Amino acid sequence: MVQAAIVMKWKFIMANNQKFQKYINYIDRDEATRTKEFHQYNILENDGYNHYMEDPEKSTGLFTENKDQLSFDERQQMKKLFQIAQKNDSLMWQDVVSFDTNWLTEVGLYDRENKVLNEPKLKNAIRIAMKEQLNAENLKNSAVWTAAIHYNELHHIHVHIAIVEPNPTRKYGTFSRKDGSTYEARKGYRSKRNVDRFRSRVMSQLLDRDQPLAQISSMIRNQIGKQKGNMRQLPDSELRYLYNQIYQSLPPDRSKWKYNMNTMNSVRPKIDRFNKMYLDTYEKDEFNELQNLLNENSAFYMTLYGEGTKEYQRANDFKVNKNAELYSLLGNSLLKEMSNQYQEEHGIPTKNSSVDWDKLMSKQYQKNSSGPVQAADLSKVKKALKKDFQSVKNQQIYLNNMREREQQDQGFSR
Template sequence: MSSPAIVNVSKFVSGNAKKFGEYVNYIDRHEAVRSNNFSKFNVNAFDGYHNYMENPEKSTGLFTATQTQLSNQEKEQLKKAFQLAQTNDSIMWQDVISFDNKFLEEQGIYRARTGYLNEGVLQEAVRKGMAASLKAEGMEASGVWAASIHLNTDNIHVHIALVEPHPTKPYKTFINKQGKSYTARKGSRKQGTLDLMKSTVVNDLISRDKELMKISELIHSRIAPANREIIPLMSRPMRQLMNEVYQELPDDLRLWKYNNQAITGIRSKLDVLTTMYMEEYYPEERIELTEALNEQVATTKRLYGDGEKEKGRYEKYKSNKENELYAKVGNVLLREMRGIRKEEKQHYEQSVGDKREPFTPKNLQPAYLNKLKKALRKDFDSIKNKKKYQELQEEMERGE
């Protein structure tokens, strides 16, 4: 099993914990002193790569959401914020983000031979990760954090401590190992929050926008644009299948949407139509999209590892993008069929007058088929220009 490019571990302690007090005591100390006494205030035993968290061989100075290096006065201000948090019984969360050093080298951030590390790039990535996680937990206004980079041989990692000077987390009743109840602030964070922090950090370190934009462009512009007209010719099997779908659609036009449960039985036929259309008119783009999705899966596998949980996430991303394509094309067809049905009903009502015979949809006429073909082609072209590539990371972190 390959090692992921980045891992994170997290633990928390309450305001009366000894580790909390020790962290506060060492905030304003020299970095060498902090490093030598790291074990006194560290609450994470392992770094995420199954390595024991010992005192760092070398550690950078503290940095925060706004400061790259802290002056003595700024350290004092930070210490007071942590002291206030402890007085108010805040939780102290400690996160460790660890990197595969080879990954950092691949990104040009680290050089093993010389020991060079672009600390500024790493700090900025952590800031973005913390901003995302604080927002996810509703702590943008209340959270105060400090971090330092630990430079070890195998895995460079960032040690982060987060508190709330004015706590927002509620008190709850818990049961300890002895079966006795006690009251404490809720300290657990959603797994999605921790995943979001990790992915935000790694995505800031690696540029994948170009590949993600390529996938979006293929889906939303070249294969299924929103405003295209379907090509003028349609094969006999496509015409037959198109008529089957049209005849089976429900009377209520409001239900004519690809993901509506009312057309579950028709959806597979819409998918076959989409596949036939792509194979006949867009074979190169279809192959290109498949290759781009496979490349993205390979990149994600490199970043997150190939464990069962991670495998499910990046494979689901690929299937989600495939589904997005089929849903988009399916809705184009349904939208055009809806317009045809409206015209057909209007013509029927005008022709029958007062006779209220039940309306029965007819086979699609050549003119209507051409209209469908033109609309589908138009939509296939527009799918390429909508830049929706940022949806990937949200999907990954939601586990969709």
């Protein structure tokens, strides 16, 4: 069983909680004092990692959104913001993000021999994840936070974060006590999805995951499918046969020619078979490269959440979903090509094509004429029909109008 490389827990307390005030008192203390008295302001005493029965061996200085280490004056300013938040009845959230030291060593973020952590990279990852988290929780314009890295060589390295709102935005709600009585308090709930996203974002930043994810999206949307729009011209006879099979099986209503529509349920397996055969024949290397990237991404989430967890299983669906996205894009491209083919075969102008009005008028009027078309009359008809055609959205209405005009204007060509 693979254990999670990063684990996160969080909790919040109300402004009248003693630990809120104790945290304020210790913001401007020196690091030695703050480390020694850590248990007095930590609200996650029994958090499942170290159990915090003893103080951390070492703590870095406080860092914030913009500062790597606060000076004495900056700590005083931060203390005042926390005091204002307490006075205004803000909640205080405390998060603890715990890293497996073995994993940090494996990925080159921690030098176990010299006991050196890549603190700048860790702090940057926390900042980026915090920015996204506060935005997701509608706190980006109201919250301030401080954080510190705590070391414990025998267990894990932790980052402790405290968040308050000097001018609170969280609404009040009514809550029940164990004895059945009720009380009013601000709502401190945070979405589990957002908390999980915070953890994932930290990991992504530490491992530079943005580039692989962007590469996956680029391959699906831009690189795979080089023959889009030319599938019926492929030299492979089996693909051409399957192409015609799909074309003949499509529903009469072309507006329903969309890969994920229910009306395509009976045709979709053939489209998928076509896509698979196409990928295996013409873009096998590119498709295999995509699968390797998706497998690496699954391995990343297994490391992040731990094997067998619900979060890992949901994250592992990413590979299934991305392959489905590829098949959907290829399928819709194939159906668009077939729609264009249908328009060509039935003389229906496409959106991007211009109408050869001379050819169209000559063909339509010569059917009902024994003599040549007069240039002046033809010009008049072309002008009228062009105006009508631009306002017609339905193909059948257009054709009906054409037939009515032919009957009315038979004399024009005589």
